[in-house]
Amino acid sequence: METIRITLPTGRVTEVPVRTRSGEVIAREKLDTPRTTGKPHSPIVATLINNELTSLSYRLEVSSTLVPVTLDTPQGLMIYRRSLCFLLAIAARNILPGRRLIIGHSLGDGYFYHFEDSPELSDQECGQLRDEMRRIVAEDLPIQRRVIAYSEALSYFQKNNMPDTELLLQSRNESKVPVYACGEFMDLSHGPLLPRTSLMNVFDIILHPPGFILRYPSSRDPYSLQPYKDIPVLFSIYQEYKNWGRMIEINSVGRLNRVSRTKKIKDFIWVAEALHNKKIAEIADRIHQRRDTVRVILIAGPSSSGKTTFAKKLSIQLTVMGLRPVAISLDNYFVPREQTPKDENGEYDFENIQAIDIGLLNDNLLGLFRGEEVRLPEFDFRTGDRSFDGPTVQLPDRGVVLMEGIHGLNDQLTPKIAPEQKYRIYVSALTQLNLDDHNRIPTTDNRLIRRLVRDFQFRGHSALETLEMWPSVRRGEDRNIFPYQDSADSAFNSALDYELGVLKSFAEPLLHDVKPHDEVYHEALRLLSFLANFMPIPSHYVPDQSILREFVGGSAFKY
Template sequence: MAKTITIKCLNNNSELELSRGVSVAKVAEIAGVTLPNPILGALVNNRIRDLGYELFHPKTIKFFDITHPDGMRMYIRSLSFVLYAALKELFPGVTLRVEHSVSKGYYCEVDNLRGDITIDDTIAIAERMREIVNKDLPFEKITTETSEVIRLFEAKGFTDKSELLRHRGQYYTSYYMLGEHVGLYYGYLLPSTGYLKVFDLNKYYNGLLLRIPRVDNPQEVENLIVQTKLFEIFREHNNWNKILEVTNVSELNRAAANGKAENLIKVTEALHEKKIAEVADRISARKDKIRIVLISGPSSSGKTTTSKRMAIQLLVNGIKPLNISLDNYFVDRAHTPRDEHGEYDFEALEAIDLELFNDHLVRLLNGEEVEIPKFSFETGQRFYDGEKLKMGKSNILIIEGIHALNPKLTPAIPDEAKYKVYVSALTSINFDNQTRISTTDNRLIRRIVRDYTFRNYSATETIKRWPSVRRGEEKHIFPYQEEADVMFNTALLYELAVLKPYAEPILLEVQPNQPEYSEAERLLKFFNYFKPILPKEIPPTSILREFLGGSSFTY
């Protein structure tokens, strides 16, 4: 067997002959790879690997820093572990819960404390975190038999983690040590705490806000943006989860194993219907002034189904709604603007035929009849199928689309005539106490299933397009979310367990030699922790049917 292996480095197009067993970190050093920020990890044959990973066969490597999504994930996991360690050292016996992303950071709560976190507590925790960072302590990765890891976590009372490992059913499991502290994470950490120079910690409501570096300037922390409405939606759903006794994946798996999934589906769907009815009641109370309901949200948030269910609830209140989707006003593919990377920017406002849309809007409000266009995502062309709309005195327009809250979309309509609704899949279930599930991942999985089933896009195409989608959301959608009159969380407590058998075969089609393979593999590993739930009890009006199929609505 050869004593050396060939390593190709894509960052500088170099090719090296190195000893078998060389680490990824050593390859970067020998190849002289430099990035704008410290190297945090690498894609090795399109698989995410940490810097300690050892190479024994020929590989193609591309190193990344914090500006890469996987680099940022490694940074946040490692920083969360440091927060956990600092809390445990200052307040033994407490439990840290990393809840959700809000205000450009991560909201955390601390259980079993003598009271609410104070400003002095927050300052002390942040100082201890910086002490741990300055010591440059290693994150020690330990791989051993899963049964041993389960015993370790159960001895420490970490049943949220041990039950997940039981469900996964792997022979071996890796966990991390930071000094005397033990952590289980669903991805790699950084080599040591010294990498975590940029962060901040603020008291936020009854808990803490862990602030992270900016992607565009990692030497600075993200600006703290107040998102009161978003926070309240998260808190409301977290309280519901506690009532249903399903706050993490292991509790969801237990519900599925104990035959409680059907009831969970029914209760979750009933909650959705109740919230939509409440919004319809608010609109009805102002029916003399409101002419347009604007429903906005990021990709795959369930805007279309929300608008159709809203229409039903308004009908119950004696209001006759007319639905319009902004997707039908897309310009033809040939005229779609492109972003700075040369990719189609479907999230740009200019991807909408604003002239035609506003012409139709004015004519409808004046009582004229208009023929509504349709857009084919398969051909990228506009077409007409004869659908016409005309508003009467008892009608109200429901307009849904990613730009619905952008004031540039409806500049001629006075604010008092609009009711603005922001929807998104704000995932309220966590992996375990210290690991949240990204709302972005929830929406990406929805989109992968929908695009494959209804739009003839492979997972490779959807994953490739996703960074452009995310950039567009940050630029065109999220800045307006707090302007909404009401927010509606379309995430369903059970949905990831239902999406699992749909998404897995689609993700498996992504080939290892494709750049999108690393993301597909990450999502497949994510699904390993879920016990599938059958969709038979999901009603035909469910938001999830928009992505799975079987909806009683026409899209």
């Protein structure tokens, strides 16, 4: 029998027969043996084969490097959460047959769900779902990846009341469809799942009208659930957009693809853009209602959320209301390089709030509020130093300062400014589209694809460089932005339901440049697989004042 060479994490090379499963190599080499480290044992849940993330049932066909993926890694936690969704779908079919379970959006450390066209879930039904999930976990059932015929998959999803999954499949044309199965239940494969149900013992279901939340462990502690913290501002924004998607009957990728094949996609783009402009105008109205007290508008949000274009569009709407906004760049208030705090690795931490000259910023703002002329600093990112040769600014009558930056919602940035003088806005791309009935589109992926395109278009960065930098960006967001999002006076959803169809044509060639020897290759493959679900949409359909132009180019605004 033909054999292939497998290189293990220790560097040792072993030979195995062709088509050996990766999980069999794990077992044979005793790679999942608990270590005496004082930490809970984290089981192996997947493998990286030549940097491609695969399930433990993956069959090895060429000589490969094999790296185990444990549950406590970012990849392992992603697999755990996806597997919990799979487990919930099984439990819902068993307990509430005939009712259509729909995944919604992330909310804290959990996913919001509801049952389509059904009464709200009761406390009793919520408990029954939780108990059924625990029963399935206790049974220790295998979860297996299979490949079935296209026609068989279509028939199964049609018969099992999963119309958005069926519709997504109609956008694809592969003769063999990968699915995951547990007992008689199947769902489309969107990435590896855990090999057995017994590995999913940390979860909860809590009622959250009009649906419920499937809670999962946070990345900070993969072995337990943190206390639940509601975020009512974001939840209301999500629900508003979900209701809008249902109203126009485009709330899944399959439905978007159906429109993308026709000339109606132009009309849908204009409607989506009009909704953006309407929401920005509403925020401007709320600021105008507080015009007698608000002196500074602080805009914050995670990377690639479209903060810069939002600020420019908000400025126009404020001008319509009779206000006279003056933009100030927070980037010019960085302290000199030698005063910049360092992170745990000894690198400059530019996202630390102490990297901002808070005293100077507050003194300048107070001076502007008093009607004084203020000379603004200018920071040179090349030399890491600043000068005070910037422009002289004075607030005009009915003037208001407009400032955008990652720390805008943190009161430590503006401790000298009275609360009633501040209006805080949180911006993020909270997409309302689902991939299908049981699989959502992560907001993080939406932003990452935006950033991949923008970094290449305007900063000369390859996809490899952006993917390598992304974990650090995410850690900064977790530390400096997300803890303060519920303190916003208003939230703006910058996602455009059509945008991934446009970004697809820009992002795919960049991701193909990431090669198997690159450590982030598995991430490039995951994003390529994700984008494969979308029909392309021509970029020339995008209006020149769209937030999307900040990433693909051709904007009417100057940056």
